[in-house]
Amino acid sequence: MSLPVRRPGHARALLHARARATENTSDPFWPTRLAADLRELNAGWKESAEIRTDAAWAARTAGNSVLGLLRPNQVTVTDPITARTYRHLYLSALRFDFRCATLKGLVERLPGNAFAALDCYSRALYAFALLGQSRPEGLALMDEVLDEAGDHTKTLHVLLHGLWLGQDLEQGPERLLALSARSPLDARNDPIVLFRRAGALRRLGRYDEGLAAIDRA
Template identity: 70%
Template sequence: MRWLDADWRESSEVCADAAWAARAQGNSVLSSLSPSQVTSSDLDPVTARTYRHLYLNALRYDIRCPTLQAFIEQLVDSGVQPLDCYSRALYAFALLAQSHPEGPGLMDELLGEVGAHAKTLHVLLHGLWLGQNLDQGAERILALSSQPPFDGDNDPIVLFRVAGALRRLGRYDEGLTAIDQALDLLPPGDALVVADLVRERLLIVATQDLCRHQLAQPFRGALA
């Protein structure tokens, strides 16, 4: 990254994919990159950002949200390394995923800076998807997923998030359509992601069946 003089966008794209690939192969970045290496004051700015992007994404993919939040707050308090936009998005992810009240405000602030940068928007969608107790969380997922670069309904992970949001809103048939489209678009061979999508589909079906059963109960009681 240092030799390429990569900016934060290029760094985020490479590091997010690298952290995910390592995790999928059972070789987490967390096993080879220590917190002290990430926070070292001896690193040049580009290398420091690269280490940070790798480490924070590894925490994100393991859903270690309190650790991710605390680590970034430590970085900010130390004043050693200024945070780039993508690192702040990962902080927003940690807050959103924990349904922290400051999460949506930070997300809105970032949306004004990142434009249509897909990797950063994926981080924010991931946080919204995990934040079950966020006010208007499902609606925010649908709004963000309808903006560029996601407005073409051609990203299976975005459709996966959308399906979960539609389930929360009780729009089960639309959720099934979204998850089936996501399964159809997913590249072959990604067993981990296929399993996540299939679980979401089963959850939509089960929730829809439960809702129908509950609605039918008063009617049955009236006939007794």
């Protein structure tokens, strides 16, 4: 397998691309510009996930959700890096709005070749949609994603979010507590992780521990 060539200054260029995207979400062309930046940098899926998740959240927080800028069919444009940019942005925005059914439907309507070639983070977002609807097949997909994602923090947060939302998943609370203990997630000091853990502890009837997690968060 050939690895992407990383020129000197690659990390700094990625930070610049992130800053341009997150600081200018009122510009309707920022997703296109971000796609061009990441295509020029030959960004991998992990780099993409880091930047695009932050950009999608910044846009939503500013009242400029990417859902109003992109069309669903743009997630399958010809250029693979551009398609991945739009897919990460659009699916992340659906996740932030808890639109699990819409996210699930969009992924399942992808052409066969596009669906088969989904990167790990896109599959994590699809797993979120399944888990959030308490679909048991989401657990199997989550395990596949974890095998590839390793300790990629943003991917783990996506899966943790799905487990927290899926109130009727069999063994869901136990799986959430186990996932929250994985090494890059700081289960003692990350308020989001603590909040998710509190929900799982409540569902298990461990109320004192759940309240303690909320207080710490």
